[in-house]
Amino acid sequence: xxxxxxxxxxxxxxxxxxxxxxxxxxxxxxxxxxxxxxxxxxxxxxxxxxxxxxxxxxxxxxxxxxxxxxxxxxxxxxxxxxxxxxxxxxxxxxxxxxxxxxxxxxxxxxxxxxxxxxxxxxxxxxxxxxxxxxxxxxxxxxxxx
Numbered sequence: 296x297x298x299x300x301x302x303x304x305x306x307x308x309x310x311x312x313x314x315x316x317x318x319x320x321x322x323x324x325x326x327x328x329x330x331x332x333x334x335x336x337x338x339x340x341x342x343x344x345x346x347x348x349x350x351x352x353x354x355x356x357x358x359x360x361x362x363x364x365x366x367x368x369x370x371x372x373x374x375x376x377x378x379x380x381x382x383x384x385x386x387x388x389x390x391x392x393x394x395x396x397x398x399x400x401x402x403x404x405x406x407x408x409x410x411x412x413x414x415x416x417x418x419x420x421x422x423x424x425x426x427x428x429x430x431x432x433x434x435x436x437x438x439x440x
Contacts, residue, residue: 327354328414329352329354329374329379329412329414329419330352330353330354331351331352331435331436331438332349332350332351332435332436333349333350333351333352333361333419333433333434333435333436334347334348334349334433334434334436335347335348335349335350335402335431335432335433336432336433336434337431337432338398338401338402338405338430338431339401339405339430339431341401343398345394346364346394346395346398346399347364348361348362348363348364348398348399348402349361349362350406350419350431350433352372357371357372357373358370358371358372359371359372359381359384363386363398363399363402363403364391364395364396364398364399364402365389365390365391365395365396365399366386366387366388366389366391366399367386367387368384368385368386368387368403368406369384369385369386370382370383370384370385377411377412378410378411379409379410379411379412379421380410381406381407381409384403384406384407386403402431405430405431406421406430406431408423408424408425408430409421409422409423409424409430409431410422410423410424410425410427411423411424411427414435417434417435418432418433418434418435419431419432419433419434419435420432421433
């Protein structure tokens with residue numbers, strides 16, 4: 296009887312550990328899939344035509360960076376169970392034309408609301424933490440060989 300209890304405990308521990316490892320593999324796969332350079336095409340329903348912010352996700356360092364229109368920004372990110380969490384982002388402080396600064400302000404305000412993502416056909420869609428509404432869409436830049 297004692298060995299049956301020990302065996303049951305061992306099986307439970309193995310299953311629990313396997314589930315945790317599976318989640319880690321899924322998170323790593325998501326991080327690798329997300330990795331790359333993107334050009335923003337839409338922010339909260341507004342098409343980016345003249346000024347197009349960029350986003351770069353670096354899988355190995357879990358860093359996000361890019362250009363918000365005028366200034367560069369950077370910070371950390373994590374992926375857990377298909378949830379994208381951006382750390383506090385820092386940005387340079389150059390001044391540009393008013394129209395460019397308006398795009399930049401909207402982009403930086405919006406990217407700080409991100410809580411989820413999806414990639415389909417080289418299009419990155421970033422969703423709101425609060426209600427899963429679409430915040431940002433971006434196209435993956437072609438990789439140079």
